Amino acid sequence: MSDAPPLLEVRDLTVAFGDGNRAIRAVEGVSLTVQAGEIHALVGESGCGKSTLAYALLDVIPPPGRVIHGDVRFRGRSYGQMGKTELRTLRAAGVAMVFQAAMNSFNPVVTIGHQVEHTLEAHPRVFPSVAAGRAYFEELLQRLRLPPERIWNAFESQLSGGMKQRAAIALALLLKPAVLVLDEPTTALDVLNQRLVIDILKELHASLGVTIVFVTHDLAVVAELAQSVAVMYAGRMVEAGRVDDIFGRGRRHPYVAALLEAIPSLLDDGLQVHPIPGQVPDLAHLPTGCRFAPRCPLARQICREVEPIGQSDAWGHEVACHVVNEELLPSGGPT
């Protein structure tokens, strides 16, 4: 073990859309550490800021969004200190992304192979020749259980949604990035393709050693794939920790508890579900205090007045909740 900086680190990041008083903070004061070799999940519902956070990991937040506080660091180096060339290299060989609905991310009028060649020509330093790059891409396709010859010559319209999704993952891995970020990699797929993508990502993680960060709203996929989890709600991180701590019986943010109780599943108690009352707050009209308080069964007076901050227990399991964190106080208070 060394004191080397973590592979990817988000420090107190706030991303705003719009100006001045009317700015909407899609991500507010979020910190996150991704260690090399992890599979990390970012979880939350529509509009919670999880995709914006994923975009921030590549410094590709769509305008008018911008970072107004905090920063993101790759191997200890802040994106704010990087020049254009360095950022370009970062996005190619440092952190690669598979966007949501990646099946629509190919150019429909050129073959997949042509698009791979474009990528190889734009980043000539990764492989000695385009042919070597092609050979590596075809190896990736095989790992993704796709027929290399057919994919290389295909236009995107000739592939099924599940195949396009996997071809997009192969393209993202082409330049051997240290981190692969996937935005909702399983969402538009049916059960069998979803299972295939889960199994393949596990295999790629094991065989290539690539660090994976994925965004999802599906806690079942998190349970199957992730090692670490961060749960977001209305722009804030409410809980973070190892997957077994999040799903375990110990401390748990009331929002996460409610989410887990809202999923009908094949588990033996999978029929005992309860909807979460109310709605996710509008980011333009946030409640004072805890953002989950209006829907929370445990909420007290303090929850409606003061926004809670995340506190970790001895195992690094972080929860941002006044009520849940009370139990930490007698044993010495927040760390």
Place this chain on the structure above:
Amino acid sequence: MSLLDVDGVTHRYGPETDDRPVLDAVDLHLDDRDIVAVVGESGCGKTTLGRLAVGLARPVDGQIRFDGRDVWSLRGRDRLGYRRAVQLVQQDPYASLNPGLTIENTLGDALLYHRLVTRRQLPAKLVELLADVGLDATPEFLRRFPHQLSGGQRQRVAIARAMSLQPRLVVADEATSMLDVSMRVSILDLLLSFRRERSLAYLFISHDFGVVRYFAQGGRVIVMFYGVVVEAGPTEQVIRQPRHPYTYLLLQAIPVPDPAAARRRAAVDTDARTEAPPARTGCVFSNRCPWADERCRQTAPPTIEIAPGHTTACWRPEQIPTETVTVRRGAPDVA
């Protein structure tokens, strides 16, 4: 006499010479207040079956009867009555609502067309409808356009539109798959509450066995593979003791929101899932089936009743592991 009879229905979109029909001699019967769920992967024909049930397409062979009468023989007032009595809730509330119509027009036009209300009664009726589906029951809400609503609100509007005509059968085609997890159960509960309050049957189309298990409790499920019904029976029985290999593999593929259970299941998994296309001769599933033998590849199996009300089209159902497929939560990791 059933409410809906689908008798030996075959459907194809292309010319007769196309290899496989989308639906191949499908039988299905629904009584008043029944809930029948249709499960299968993308492209298995579930949506086509729903479209035929509501009369959006005419089957190339076989018959669809509503109240005992062939729906394609109905004329004039009878046909209008059928179109009113069978309603559809579609998957994507971003696509199923006309973006140029206010909620008032979205909901009001059908009521006026079917002469269920007069123009004078309409405003009060519309507000009542909004209240029925848990939306903000105000005249202001009626003046909104779909783009001003969240996904969950839109789906409630789509449900209000279907329920406004007092249907006897509602086809719900993946009605919750585009919604956030926390919204899903409340939409399912809303649909179920309409069934309790009115005499209403559901044809519920989904690829998610977890959702099906919750919605079709006490009802039936049919499992389709490439246009063929491979298994049908009482919901919980099919889920706990699948008697067709395809059902078994689908259930195994579904992620469960519990990491310990997920690891345990991954260890017993047979890795028999492939993307093999349907077989042209013999059993339609034989290309993918881990237990297929020579007979399966030669001769299509007949549909047999394996338990009361529980049918399977499999030569070798005894090959399927009998341990229950619903999963124990947590539990030790020891094998």
